[in-house]
Amino acid sequence: MKDYLGVLFDADNTLFDYDRAEAEALAETLSHAAPEVPREQSIEAYRAINARYWKLFEEGRIDSAGLQSGRWVDLFRQMGLSADPAAAAATYITRLSRKAYLLAGAAETICELARRVRLCLVTNGLSRVQRGRLARSGIGGHFTAILISEELGIAKPDPRFFQAACNALGLSPARLLCVGDSPAADIAGARGAGIDACWFSPGGIPWPGPGDPPQHVIRDIGDVLRLVRMPARAQKNDASGVYP
Ligand SMILES: [Mg+2]
Missing domain, CATH: 3.40.50.1000 (HAD superfamily/HAD-like)
Structure with a gap:
C-alpha cells in the first residue's frame, strides 16, 4: 500500500449532500418568488440554466456576481415570471449557505x-x-x-x-x-x-x-x-x- x-x-x-441542499434552497426560494409554478418544473429549468452559467463562469466569461444574478434572470424570463430575480438570487444564496447536510x-x-x-x-x-x-x-x-x-x-x-x-x-x-x-x-x-x-x-x-x-x-x-x-x-x- x-x-x-x-x-x-x-x-x-x-x-x-449537495443535491438535498440545493433542492431545499431552490424550493424555499421558488415558494416565495413563483408559488404558482410547479416546483419540479422550475427546479429542472433552474438546473439546466445553472449548469450553463457555471460553464461560463469557469471559462472566465462572467464573474461571480454575473453567475449569481444571471441564472435567476434567465429562469424568470424563460418561465414568463415577473418576480424580482435579484431578490431570488439573494434569498437562494442565503438559504443554500445554511444547509450543511x-x-x-x-x-x-x-x-x-x-x-x-x-x-x-x-x-x-x-x-x-x-x-x-x-x-x-x-x-x-x-x-x-x-x-x-x-x-x-x-x-x-x-x-x-x-x-x-x-x-x-x-x-x-x-x-x-x-x-x-x-x-x-x-x-x-x-x-x-x-x-x-x-x-x-x-x-x-x-x-x-x-x-x-x-x-x-x-x-x-x-x-x-x-x-x-x-x-x-x-x-x-x-x-x-x-x-x-
Ligand atoms: Mg462533487
Whole structure:
C-alpha cells in the first residue's frame, strides 16, 4: 500500500449532500418568488440554466456576481415570471449557505483521517455558500487548508488548482490522494496533476471516463480509511521541506 501523507477531498456529493441542499434552497426560494409554478418544473429549468452559467463562469466569461444574478434572470424570463430575480438570487444564496447536510460516514471518516494525515478541501463553488456550510458542518477544523474555486480564481480540473492544494499542504503530488465523485473535475483533474485518485461512486457504475480509470474506487466514504494508513511518526512530523 502506498504511503499517502495528505488527502484532498471534494465537498459536494462526496462529503456533503449537495443535491438535498440545493433542492431545499431552490424550493424555499421558488415558494416565495413563483408559488404558482410547479416546483419540479422550475427546479429542472433552474438546473439546466445553472449548469450553463457555471460553464461560463469557469471559462472566465462572467464573474461571480454575473453567475449569481444571471441564472435567476434567465429562469424568470424563460418561465414568463415577473418576480424580482435579484431578490431570488439573494434569498437562494442565503438559504443554500445554511444547509450543511453531511453524507453518511463523512464526519467520522474526516475525523479519523485528520489524525493520520493532512487534509485539504478542494471545492468548485461560491465562497459564501461553501464557507457557510462548512462552518455549520462541524468538520471544518479538521482541514489544514480549504480551497474554493471562487476564491482561487481557478476551478477543478485545472492542474493549477491541484498544484495550489499541494502548496497549501506542503506535499508533493506523489504523496497525495484525491477523493471525489466527479470523474472529470476530481479524478481526471487529480491525475492530470500527478495525484492518485479515488473515485467515490456510491452507485457502483462502471468508470465512465474521461481518461484512465482511477487507482481506487469506493462505494462507501469510510473505505478511504483502508487506503490511508497512519504514517511513521518521523514522516508525519516532517515539516522541513515544502515537498518531502
Ligand atoms: Mg462533487
